[in-house]
Amino acid sequence: MGRRGVREEIVEAALEQFHAQGYNAAGVKVITDAAGVPKGSFYNHFDSKEALAVVALERYGARRHLQELVAGDGEPLARLRAHFESLRDAVVGAQFTRGCLVGNFGAEIADHSPVIREAVREGLAQWTDAVAGALTEARDGGALRAGLDPRATAGFLVNAWEGSLIRARADRSAEAFDSFFTLVFDALLPVADPQPA
Amino acid sequence: MGRRGVREEIVEAALEQFHAQGYNAAGVKVITDAAGVPKGSFYNHFDSKEALAVVALERYGARRHLQELVAGDGEPLARLRAHFESLRDAVVGAQFTRGCLVGNFGAEIADHSPVIREAVREGLAQWTDAVAGALTEARDGGALRAGLDPRATAGFLVNAWEGSLIRARADRSAEAFDSFFTLVFDALLPVADPQPA
Missing domain, CATH: 1.10.357.10 (Tetracycline Repressor, domain 2)
Incomplete structure (x- = not known):
């Protein structure tokens, strides 16, 4: 999981999985598995996959x-x-x-x-x-x-x-x-x- | 179900559901429910949702x-x-x-x-x-x-x-x-x- 913290690992994994797979194909478990964090930790950081998607979009935009x-x-x-x-x-x-x-x-x-x-x-x-x-x-x-x-x-x-x-x-x-x-x-x-x- | 036959009902429902919901969100059950046919009838007519999607795309194109x-x-x-x-x-x-x-x-x-x-x-x-x-x-x-x-x-x-x-x-x-x-x-x-x- 590295030093970035669970939330940051989830955001980076979501950016990658949403981009590669699409929104519906990248479920919460796909994202937490890719992040190397327990699925149960997701809702400590995000209210929903939708909320995470908004954060991922903002980060994607900031890198352009x-x-x-x-x-x-x-x-x-x-x-x-x-x-x-x-x-x-x-x-x-x-x-x-x-x-x-x-x-x-x-x-x-x-x-x-x-x-x-x-x-x-x-x-x-x-x-x-x-x-x-x-x-x-x-x-x-x-x-x-x-x-x-x-x-x-x-x-x-x-x-x-x-x-x-x-x-x-x-x-x-x-x-x-x-x-x-x-x-x-x-x-x-x-x-x-x-x-x- | 009307007179169009099961296959035709499935194609028309798929065209509608794929267009409204997207590919991943429109599962086979969503499509067969919309068509008013049993889910089990799907695989009598199509090998896969993917094969149905190709038929739906061809029909969409033909209507342009x-x-x-x-x-x-x-x-x-x-x-x-x-x-x-x-x-x-x-x-x-x-x-x-x-x-x-x-x-x-x-x-x-x-x-x-x-x-x-x-x-x-x-x-x-x-x-x-x-x-x-x-x-x-x-x-x-x-x-x-x-x-x-x-x-x-x-x-x-x-x-x-x-x-x-x-x-x-x-x-x-x-x-x-x-x-x-x-x-x-x-x-x-x-x-x-x-x-x-």
């Missing part, structure tokens, strides 16, 4: 390095591309499994749990805020195509990414990511149109 | 009226918009629940079942083919922005839609759909850039 999008070095669209490239690399490294915990919970369980739906909504909103920050900076620097609203565009990009993850997992292929980068960074966002084919 | 995208009346981009508008209207009519069965299974279960993953892949591929047909027609008629590859663009649109569904369900709002229509039909696809803001 969103601050680098808003205040990192380099041109904002280059930072944005690097952000999505790092997300892509993680999925490729996981052999096109797992996807995004926020999107997975959104698809599987948000309809059925108001507290998880709210945590998914908040996770997507924080991510969208960070992307919108980079797009606003690009717009103010004259690097964003005229007429694009940074916030609506940011929401669309985050949504498009979540769907691209579903496709990449179904195909076990990076083709969906390639299309995302081409359509978003060559066609949708830049000021100048690409050369006609 | 994809042929209207390829060969319907009107301009191809107008047909494409009407297609996504009808998908949006169904989700709004379901109070922003359920989403798309293909995307839901892709997020929840594709990592864990090769046969379901293949059915999800095939469902997304057929849908992409239909969207690509409309985009190819638009391109050939000079109505698609230069440089956009119809097939890669079609894949991107389908993926972006799947992610927009996740967001619309999390937000219980049509805002994600509004952004999709604005970004796709005003900015990404048309020949002429919108007027600078």
Whole structure:
């Protein structure tokens, strides 16, 4: 169990099991077994699996390095591309499994749990805020195509990414990511149109 | 049970329960109860819940009226918009629940079942083919922005839609759909850039 304490072991194991298995497939016993703690200890720390899922989502969000999008070095669209490239690399490294915990919970369980739906909504909103920050900076620097609203565009990009993850997992292929980068960074966002084919 | 026969009742109940509850939450008993048939009759008709899920996915795909995208009346981009508008209207009519069965299974279960993953892949591929047909027609008629590859663009649109569904369900709002229509039909696809803001 190490030195992290039972609660911390449960949170880390839940993050791993929810991401790998999904919400319903990762039962409390699956999580406590993975944490190496007695099942009976679970309810000393969490009122429910649902409450644990909210903590896991918050922790997942905190590890996305969103601050680098808003205040990192380099041109904002280059930072944005690097952000999505790092997300892509993680999925490729996981052999096109797992996807995004926020999107997975959104698809599987948000309809059925108001507290998880709210945590998914908040996770997507924080991510969208960070992307919108980079797009606003690009717009103010004259690097964003005229007429694009940074916030609506940011929401669309985050949504498009979540769907691209579903496709990449179904195909076990990076083709969906390639299309995302081409359509978003060559066609949708830049000021100048690409050369006609 | 009506006149449809036990197998047909099970398929229709499974389609409903998988869509409303998700794969893991809709157990065989949930499905046979919803179908009004004895649980014991299930295995006379299906080898497994997994096999039933593949049949349900095929039936879901067959009901999407994809042929209207390829060969319907009107301009191809107008047909494409009407297609996504009808998908949006169904989700709004379901109070922003359920989403798309293909995307839901892709997020929840594709990592864990090769046969379901293949059915999800095939469902997304057929849908992409239909969207690509409309985009190819638009391109050939000079109505698609230069440089956009119809097939890669079609894949991107389908993926972006799947992610927009996740967001619309999390937000219980049509805002994600509004952004999709604005970004796709005003900015990404048309020949002429919108007027600078």
